[in-house]
Amino acid sequence: MKNLIILFLAIALCKAVLINVRNNVPRRDTEGNILNAHDGSLIQFGDDFFLYGSAYIKCHQFNPTCDSCGYLNNTFAIYHSKDMETWKLITKSCVPEIEKDNNVINYWSPNVAYNNVTKKYVMSYWSSQYGFRSNHIAMAISDTPTGPFKVVPPIEFKGGSISSTTVQIFPTSSGKAYVRYHTRDAPLRHVIEELTPDWLKSTGKFSVFYVKNEYPWYEGGGMFERNGKYYAMIGTDCCFCQWGGDARIFIADDPVGKWVELDQINKCSNGRDPTYTGISQPINPCSVDDPYGTNFTIPSQQFSVSTFNIDGEQHFMYFGERFRSSPDGIKPNDYQAWIPIEFDSRDRVLPLRWQDSWSMGRK
Ligand SMILES: *[C@@H]1O[C@H](CO)[C@@H](O)[C@H](O)[C@H]1NC(C)=O
Ligand SMILES: *[C@@H]1O[C@H](CO)[C@@H](O)[C@H](O)[C@H]1NC(C)=O
Ligand SMILES: *[C@@H]1O[C@H](CO)[C@@H](O)[C@H](O)[C@H]1NC(C)=O
Secondary structure (H helix, E strand, O other), X not given: OHHHHHHHHHHHHOOOOEEEEEOOOOOEEOOOOEOOOEEEEEEEEOOEEEEEEEEOOOOEOOOOOOOOOOOOOOEEEEEEEOOOOOEEEEEOOOOHHHXXXXXXXXXXXXXXXXXXXXXXXXXXXXXXXXXXXXXXXXXXXXOOOOOOOEEEEEEXXXXXXXXXXXXXXXXXXXXXXXXXXXXXXXXXXXXXEEEOOOOOOEEEEEEEEEEEOOOOOEEEEEEEEEOOEEEEEEEEOOOOOOOOOOOEEEEEOOOOOOEEEEEEOOOEOOOOOOOOOOOOXXXXXXXXXXXXXXXXXXXXXXXXXXXXXXXXXXXEEEEEEEOOOOOOOEHHHOEEEEEEOOEOOOOOEOOOOOOOEEEEEOO
């Protein structure tokens, strides 16, 4: 009887967590402003969620793909939430040093991981100081998830000589971390490279998981770890396009081992495969003759995968930017697509499905 009472008490005390995610309404902070943290990552540390991203200036993009809007004067913002619905702006300036030259250098894609050996939060981000110029990846560190992050010397990678548009840190459950990037020097390679224990230098070990020489380039994407396997994703280059990018997924037993392609999980919304013409922008691969025609199923470009642990259960989320989706045309007001990555009973990854709302955890 006593055991039974303890059991009931334990169940009653065990706080149930239900996380609701909505994609069909603008996400606002506690001040009522639309979240302005783009092309970055949404990361869970403990029971807290942090959104890291570029805060764009209030510009209006006029073309179907990129013009100058979103390129300059970006800062990096952090928002915090306990439930992924109520968001509080922590700072619009979490890497103050980039603001010295952000009027001439492009900054995008902050991703953050926690190294429990050095007790540092480690950020990788894209900087035009290195992108298209050299084999470096910009890095910054902080003692807390909320910054400020201090710029440290860039990682010099070995798997190529010039970086292209994707850079991303990927921590694993073994305590090792990797960077994923792609090269601008031919052939265009997508590479995963192992980092030293402080996650601030390359060990020189790397693996190439995808090679392509012509358009579309692949970029964006994300990584995750599930049941002892590693997954890497990439998508077509999109350049702030409104139709989005595809989502190809690869798997490996070891991040610097052999990779195998699994599937395409974001086809065009009419069910067809995208058509690649060998030309990049401004061709919509789901509607070659009309940039405003059919879009991808998830009409966004992927920037990362979030891994959540909710009530002891793992969840994976595709994090994408719906460029040019804001009703007022103002770039910082664009929507994001936060879409669950789902698996069948045989562990196969299912095609992504648009979902206005979905949830994790239990009532
Ligand atoms: C960026 O900021 C600088 C300094 O405030 C300003 O002179 C410049 O016009 C801005 N550039 C853009 C593209 O907004
Ligand atoms: C540090 O992280 C690794 C990898 O996630 C984990 O195995 C280890 O238990 C952690 N150590 C501490 C002290 O938290
Ligand atoms: C594709 O997206 C654009 C921009 O949001 C929109 O104008 C267009 O109607 C969409 N196409 C279809 C077929 O839904």
